[in-house]
Amino acid sequence: MLQPITPTKPATTSRAPTPSWTKADFVPFSPSRTMSSTDSSPVKPFPSPGPTQRRTKEEIERKKEEAMQRLKAKAEEKKRLERQKKREQLAAQSLSKFGFKITVASAGISRYGTGKGGVKKEDSDARSPSPQKPKEWAPDERCSDEQRAVLEQVKAGDNVFFTGSAGVGKSFLLKEVTRLLDHLERPYQVTATTGIAALQISGITIHSFAGIGLGKEAINVLYDRIKRSKEKEKVWLNTRCLIIDEVSMSPADLFTKLNILGKLIRKSNLPFGGMQLIVSGDFFQLPPVPEAFSDMRCMRCDHTHLTKVDLHDACVPYEERAKGVPPADIMRCTDIVKRDGGIIAGCGFERRIRRFAFETEAWAECNFLVMELTKVFRQDHPVFIATLEKIRRGICDDECTRFLANCGAELGKGGNIDIQPTNLYPLRKAVDDENRREFEKLKEQAYTFQALDDSRGAYAESVLGERLANVPPSKTLQLKKGAQVLLLANLDVKNGLVNGSRGVIVDWVDRDAVPLDSDADEPVWPGQTQRKKSAGGGMFGGEEWREKAAELWADKQEVEVFPLVYFATGRQLIIRPHTWCIDIDKHNTVARTQLPLQLAWALTIHKSQGQSLDAVGVRLTSTFEKGQAYVALSRCRKPEGMKIDGFRPGVVMAHPVVTIFYDCIKNKTPFFITAVPPVNPLDFVPDFDPLIDKLTRIFGRPTGPIPPGSAVLAPGQKKPAQAYVNPGAQVVAPPQPYVNPGAQVAAPPPRVGWKELLAQAADAFIGAGGCASATDWKDVDVNKPGFDDASVFTAEAYRVISQATRRKRKSSYSAPPASDVDSDSTGNDTLDSIIIDGVKQEKTGGPSGGGKGKKAKRKRPRKRVGH
Numbered sequence: 001m002l003q004p005i006t007p008t009k010p011a012t013t014s015r016a017p018t019p020s021w022t023k024a025d026f027v028p029f030s031p032s033r034t035m036s037s038t039d040s041s042p043v044k045p046f047p048s049p050g051p052t053q054r055r056t057k058e059e060i061e062r063k064k065e066e067a068m069q070r071l072k073a074k075a076e077e078k079k080r081l082e083r084q085k086k087r088e089q090l091a092a093q094s095l096s097k098f099g100f101k102i103t104v105a106s107a108g109i110s111r112y113g114t115g116k117g118g119v120k121k122e123d124s125d126a127r128s129p130s131p132q133k134p135k136e137w138a139p140d141e142r143c144s145d146e147q148r149a150v151l152e153q154v155k156a157g158d159n160v161f162f163t164g165s166a167g168v169g170k171s172f173l174l175k176e177v178t179r180l181l182d183h184l185e186r187p188y189q190v191t192a193t194t195g196i197a198a199l200q201i202s203g204i205t206i207h208s209f210a211g212i213g214l215g216k217e218a219i220n221v222l223y224d225r226i227k228r229s230k231e232k233e234k235v236w237l238n239t240r241c242l243i244i245d246e247v248s249m250s251p252a253d254l255f256t257k258l259n260i261l262g263k264l265i266r267k268s269n270l271p272f273g274g275m276q277l278i279v280s281g282d283f284f285q286l287p288p289v290p291e292a293f294s295d296m297r298c299m300r301c302d303h304t305h306l307t308k309v310d311l312h313d314a315c316v317p318y319e320e321r322a323k324g325v326p327p328a329d330i331m332r333c334t335d336i337v338k339r340d341g342g343i344i345a346g347c348g349f350e351r352r353i354r355r356f357a358f359e360t361e362a363w364a365e366c367n368f369l370v371m372e373l374t375k376v377f378r379q380d381h382p383v384f385i386a387t388l389e390k391i392r393r394g395i396c397d398d399e400c401t402r403f404l405a406n407c408g409a410e411l412g413k414g415g416n417i418d419i420q421p422t423n424l425y426p427l428r429k430a431v432d433d434e435n436r437r438e439f440e441k442l443k444e445q446a447y448t449f450q451a452l453d454d455s456r457g458a459y460a461e462s463v464l465g466e467r468l469a470n471v472p473p474s475k476t477l478q479l480k481k482g483a484q485v486l487l488l489a490n491l492d493v494k495n496g497l498v499n500g501s502r503g504v505i506v507d508w509v510d511r512d513a514v515p516l517d518s519d520a521d522e523p524v525w526p527g528q529t530q531r532k533k534s535a536g537g538g539m540f541g542g543e544e545w546r547e548k549a550a551e552l553w554a555d556k557q558e559v560e561v562f563p564l565v566y567f568a569t570g571r572q573l574i575i576r577p578h579t580w581c582i583d584i585d586k587h588n589t590v591a592r593t594q595l596p597l598q599l600a601w602a603l604t605i606h607k608s609q610g611q612s613l614d615a616v617g618v619r620l621t622s623t624f625e626k627g628q629a630y631v632a633l634s635r636c637r638k639p640e641g642m643k644i645d646g647f648r649p650g651v652v653m654a655h656p657v658v659t660i661f662y663d664c665i666k667n668k669t670p671f672f673i674t675a676v677p678p679v680n681p682l683d684f685v686p687d688f689d690p691l692i693d694k695l696t697r698i699f700g701r702p703t704g705p706i707p708p709g710s711a712v713l714a715p716g717q718k719k720p721a722q723a724y725v726n727p728g729a730q731v732v733a734p735p736q737p738y739v740n741p742g743a744q745v746a747a748p749p750p751r752v753g754w755k756e757l758l759a760q761a762a763d764a765f766i767g768a769g770g771c772a773s774a775t776d777w778k779d780v781d782v783n784k785p786g787f788d789d790a791s792v793f794t795a796e797a798y799r800v801i802s803q804a805t806r807r808k809r810k811s812s813y814s815a816p817p818a819s820d821v822d823s824d825s826t827g828n829d830t831l832d833s834i835i836i837d838g839v840k841q842e843k844t845g846g847p848s849g850g851g852k853g854k855k856a857k858r859k860r861p862r863k864r865v866g867h
């Protein structure tokens with residue numbers, strides 16, 4: 001074996017150096033020479049050959065081989081760059097035809113400056129200030145006075161809601177807000193209510209921030225989910241300031257849940273647990289997608305059986321009818337009597353079905369400083385701006401109709417708008433038809449991909465086709481090189497590859513290709529970013545199961561390639577199959593595996609919200625939603641770049657509640673007035689929760705029935721008490737509940753405690769023959785098919801209680817009782833220092849209040865399960 005040349009020896013010199021070894025030291029290497037363990041003579045190292053030594057044949061061969069490799073690598077690199085350039089050209093060409101530009105964004109976020117990119121660290125951390133904090137901060141010089149005023153309020157720490165028509169620069173201003181927060185070193189999170197809106201402001205979705213998935217479940221389920229993950233909890237705890245864009249698309253329930261979750265996780269009774277809230281949006285634009293009646297779940301106990309009940313006037317203690325606000329339905333969580341005699345207990349919780357976030361108590365609690373931006377930046381044509389403002393408010397007079405009829409004169413005539421318009425349609429079907437037409441124009445070879453559908457449960461199997469008939473990932477997907485595509489899944493949120501991202505297919509990659517380089521400009525191998533990290537191993541929908549589904553999908557395809565897509569964000573990605581699961585109920589799920597792509601020459605109006613476009617074709621024939629026509633018509637920068645089809649005054653609609661809300665903002669009058677106090681967050685936490693004692697000390701014990709809610713304060717109103725004495729208020733102030741003398745006033749439903757609920761559920765479970773007695777619960781496999789919600793609930797509750805009891809017993813009351821059971825606590829809020837209303841409270845009684853002395857023993861009542 002040869003020793004490496006030591007660095008002290010020059011590798012090449014003009015003269016041969018004198019060897020530092022003697023001839024006697026040189027022992028030629030002979031492979032036959034073996035070393036025996038008994039050989040006592042010290043083995044001398046083989047000396048390195050000097051530069052004058054002749055190279056061996058093998059060495060020459062090796063060098064030659066290396067040189068060849070280098071040449072090959074160089075040639076490949078050259079080819080790669082050429083291929084890359086070609087792909088970029090193709091992508092740029094195809095996207096720019098539609099007015100999209102490729103913006104090469106670096107990975108992560110530049111915290112100071114543009115605020116571009118995703119979250120640099122793990123998603124778990126709020127964006128905390130970086131060490132290179134800019135010394136000086138000044139708003140962008142383009143900011144208007146209104147925009148500067150918003151920044152001042154943000155700086156002051158107020159909860160701010162800024163609103164205004166489309167194009168007044170709300171998203172633009174949010175970027176300025178993040179620059180300001182960076183400067184102030186105030187940890188913040190930038191979120192939006194949809195993936196595409198989040199992409200516009202380089203943020204994440206509000207769901208992703210909160211760690212609540214779709215957020216449809218009851219508050220206690222979501223709370224549990226967050227508490228079980230240290231990372232998710234850390235995000236909530238570390239965020240000082242929460243930014244939410246496109247708040248108009250946030251369902252009212254989601255806003256309510258986030259408020260309560262914020263309080264519970266941050267252990268503070270302040271709205272959203274004391275975070276500063278900066279929300280922006282225009283409620284005249286598209287509203288949140290309404291929840292189907294069959295999908296509604298109880299916010300308190302996650303029961304799926306809700307029934308509509310008559311408005312009992314005693315529960316409507318605020319004035320709203322005088323303003324013309326239509327009364328909202330009340331849904332009550334009720335029992336289900338099963339055919340076999342068992343009962344799945346409902347908790348009796350009632351809530352009013354509201355659509356918009358501003359209709360909730362959570363909104364009222366936040367006491368937003370409402371700031372309306374009025375200067376429109378997207379358009380500069382004064383008549384166009386005035387027309388859009390009328391349409392925003394649901395007004396369409398002759399002047400508007402005439403103006404809109406003359407729009408789009410230059411489009412397609414080779415004038416100053418030479419890009420192909422992006423067509424916007426209200427319905428997905430029309431979008432699909434147009435995409436197919438454009439697709440057929442491409443001369444490239446078409447590849448077809450068939451979806452793989454699967455189901456769990458007998459019922460799911462019977463409705464598989466029906467349930468998957470209208471989902472966006474199509475059953476048969478045809479793609480070609482050069483096709484414009486839309487991503488249908490959040491593949492890499494940090495790098496802006498989210499549901500709605502636009503790109504072009506620039507190449508085909510062999511399915512068996514080895515993982516490619518992870519250069520910034522190279523395709524990221526899908527395994528790194530596309531694998532959905534879902535728990536559950538081989539279970540239906542679990543990670544292993546998804547991998548298997550992807551393999552089965554691949555076996556089904558006739559072609560063995562994946563598309564390489566170049567996105568408008570400047571990133572490219574090999575797109576592999578993705579699986580979507582739709583839960584019908586606990587035991588039935590349908591799933592589709594397909595490439596998460598859709599052709600995208602045309603877009604739905606929903607997907608276009610928040611975008612500015614230079615050339616648009618607006619097709620309004622089948623407009624079905626309030627605000628839809630306004631969103632479509634306000635996307636284009638110039639009237640000459642917008643061609644309108646199917647316009648009639650009837651498509652211009654504004655939601656009456658939104659109109660009332662904005663009138664209140666304009667007149668500085670209260671929207672709703674309420675005497676209902678904010679709900680106690682503990683109404684949504686089971687009383688066997690391990691942290692219940694600690695939480696009770698912060699929030700107090702809930703008393704009385706939970707009001708059905710939805711009583712909202714006016715923008716700018718301070719407290720409910722002040723609302724009634726506000727002399728400036730121009731509305732009839734009704735402090736007394738409205739009681740209809742003719743109506744039979746139904747009594748509010750009795751309060752059902754968690755224990756009763758649990759007992760009822762247990763009875764139902766045992767009654768249904770689930771197991772013989774309560775003690776058998778611990779052996780229950782809750783994942784076994786055939787178990788209904790109640791039994792799962794009961795069995796899991798049993799587990800929680802027994803775990804907590806075991807932990808308590810283990811500690812033998814020698815350690816602080818609450819922290820014993822608080823296995824999920826972050827550790828900085830033990831019994832000795834708890835946070836009440838955002839203020840750290842020191843517990844008295846211990847030496848120097850620091851909690852280092854012996855803790856007082858505390859007798860804790862033994863908890864029993866229902867019966």
Ligand SMILES: Nc1ncnc2c1ncn2[C@@H]1O[C@H](COP(=O)(O)OP(=O)(O)OP(=O)(O)O)[C@@H](O)[C@H]1O
Pocket residue numbers: 142143144147165166167168169170171172173282377378609610611612
């Ligand atoms: N102060 C400003 N100076 C110059 N341009 C601005 C200013 N504010 C916003 N803009 C530009 O106006 C256009 C529209 O802005 P932006 O998308 O932020 O509006 P928006 O209110 O969020 O619209 P939408 O409600 O449709 O989402 C963008 O091109 C943006 O760069």
